[in-house]
Amino acid sequence: MVFALLHEHGLDGFYKLQKPGTPARQAGEVLNYAWLDTPETRQRLLDYDDGVTARVSLHLPTLHCAACVWLLERLSLIHNAVVQGRVNFPRRQVSLVFKINDLSFSGLAGLLHQLGYAPDLSMAQDSSRSKNASAPDGRKLAARLGVAGFAFGNLMLLNFPFYLGLEAETGSTLTRWLGGASLALALPVVVYSASDYWKAAWRGLKRGWLVLEVPIVLGIGALLLRSAYEIFTQTGEGYLDSLAGLVFFLLIGRWFQQRTYEALSFERDFTAYFPMNATRISESGESSVPIDELALGERILIRHGEIIPADTVLIKGQGLIDYAFVTGESDPVEKQSGDCLFAGGRQTGGLLEAEIIRPVRRSYLTSLWNDDTFAKAPAQGLARLSDHAARWFTPLVLIAAALAGWWHAAAGTGRAVEAFTAVLIVACPCALALSAPFTLGTAMRILGRFRLYMKDDAAMERLSQINRLVFDKTGTLSHSSPRGATYEGRPLRLEEQQALALVARSSLHPGSRQLADMLPQPHGQATLKEFEEVPGRGIRGMVGTHRILIGSRAWLQSAETAALPSSTEKSDRKSAQTLVAMDGVFVGTYFFPATWRTGLRTMFESLRPRFGLSILSGDGDHQRLELETLAGADIDMTFALSPQAKLDHIRRLQAGGARVAMIGDGLNDAGALKQSEIGISVTESAGAFSPACDAILDGEALPLLPRFLDLARRSRTIILLCMGCSVAYNLLGVSIASTGRLSPVVCAILMPVSSVTVAALAVGLTHLAARRCGLQTAPSFPEAV
């Protein structure tokens, strides 16, 4: 127990820092970390390892508070072999130095697991190590910012005499000297601090685009040249302080943007899904090896539910491969011995033995997730509005600046350069480009608090344009919980129930999951052999000497089960039935009454006026009446649909002009989720979703759907509003700047001020909208364990 462990080592202080009642994690199933001690894994995951001392950075998803930081950095008090610990809280990482000859890597992982901080050792960690290597981006920005700030401050200092109008007194040598020093200070700013802008402008111009950076670099260039001219000819002091200030404020704006994006980014890393190890079969037996180790010709074992790590050819076993992640089609494909099994598929049958025909390419697996087949068409409307704005903005600004400069030159006011550069600098496209990301990012964050996790900005935008909702029935509208489940038949002994549980646990089907949930835990010793699952029909397996069948009536019939009750008795029951047979004889039936989620009726009532509604189901229509009471008699309901038929239904709706959001549980709906404009995957436990979905919704949060959609629509309005503000600011700024009376420093300050205002407006209005939609208070469901 966690408390005993902490108390033993005098770390009761942990509880002083944590409020009582915060769940201290129970050590769940004991995970096997033994594979961490293999030399190859050590080499890959440990930052440093000399056999005596080792250093490792581990990702701990359950790190959530100051007490966790406190505890993890005092790990040395719990186990002597830990030398030092340092936590990076925003990244949820701990960096540990430990004596690896006293405490093995697996022992360390086990210790963390015991304390409730099970390390996340999936592939995400490997890919994030390469991400860490590029974290210096933030450092580069900080360095540039430092140089710009340094130069800015010192340039203002050097220009002090000129501010006070003291040139005449100080004499020309000092003036010349100060001018030279100013130039020397300004050069690093232009060359180094502003380098990102030069590069971006050049890249854009090479392709013939007038990117947003072009006016900025033109402004910088103009300021520099004019100032240099003035200093060399002694006609003035130049604008180098404004130049440095301009770059400084630009970089600050960029820094803020970066930090906000980091906070808003979609954390769920899909690469975390893939298993990192596979079971290799060799003469010496079975061993667990990292998938990179798998060589051509080696044999591996693929268990039910496991992902195929590389292209293989099937040697032994009945293959039923689900390629939902590769093709989006979730109908399992049957494979026989001699057939190819491609990487990324998931075995849904029993045990397989396969031979590697192509080495693992982890990049391939990762690319499956980012594959274009999962990318949806870019959103109409808003995204293009931002793009359009960017495209005409720059030429307009250049024209305006040129006009202003030319007019002043023609009128001989002597302020041509001031006007030209001021217009270039004051026009700020940043706000136009920021409205959408900030609004959508904030909205996504709010939705995330209420358990709807959107994939990205583009998905948010599409969500705001939906006009038709399609619901799946099983698992979405109905619970997959065993409440009210009943059993009829011969009483089962404990071992028999455990045997049933063992078979049921091997399947991912909701019916099996429900059954497994209500049965007692399987006995550790018993093993399951000859497992087979036919989707939609049933499962079978051998436990010890008993043959067990679980499934539909037809399933048991096909296995010639004796003593099956006649079908008429049960057909008028409204519950889903699962029949069980042992050793060829029918034993009993489990009834799972449909448990609808709470709050559905109000949800449908609020949705009906604004959206077209449909319900699709793979089941028969025995629950039609109940659904009609819930959702209204006029709702469009279709039953007995295969996954492919669901997809076709969505296509038909889209052909009729609807923009569809599909809400399903991801198991049988992968194709339909992909086809819809927005695919929302409803889960009870994260991990059962498909990458074709755009959002993940916690089952308990489903009744809040009307409010979510409301927020999505309002955020669209907010974006337009913010863009309007930005345009107004620009018009005002350019008009004043063109008179040539606006000092470059003021322009430089106005630019980030406008960005900050628009960003603040976007965020503030979104929060206000959330309040109006009824999403203001913290959610009332219990914290997820």
Next chain:
Amino acid sequence: MNILPILLVISLFLAAAFLAAFLWATRTGQFEDTFSPSLRVLGDDEMNPENQPSKD
């Protein structure tokens, strides 16, 4: 006013030294994580009599 350039040179020198220190700190990753130290402050070392004064 001959002293003025000398003074300015010295002050610029000093400022440059600070800039160098800032760049060094950035390069050695001291600005990587600006949030965790705020959490570390909350912990109480007195609770553990055997704990040495905390590292850096």
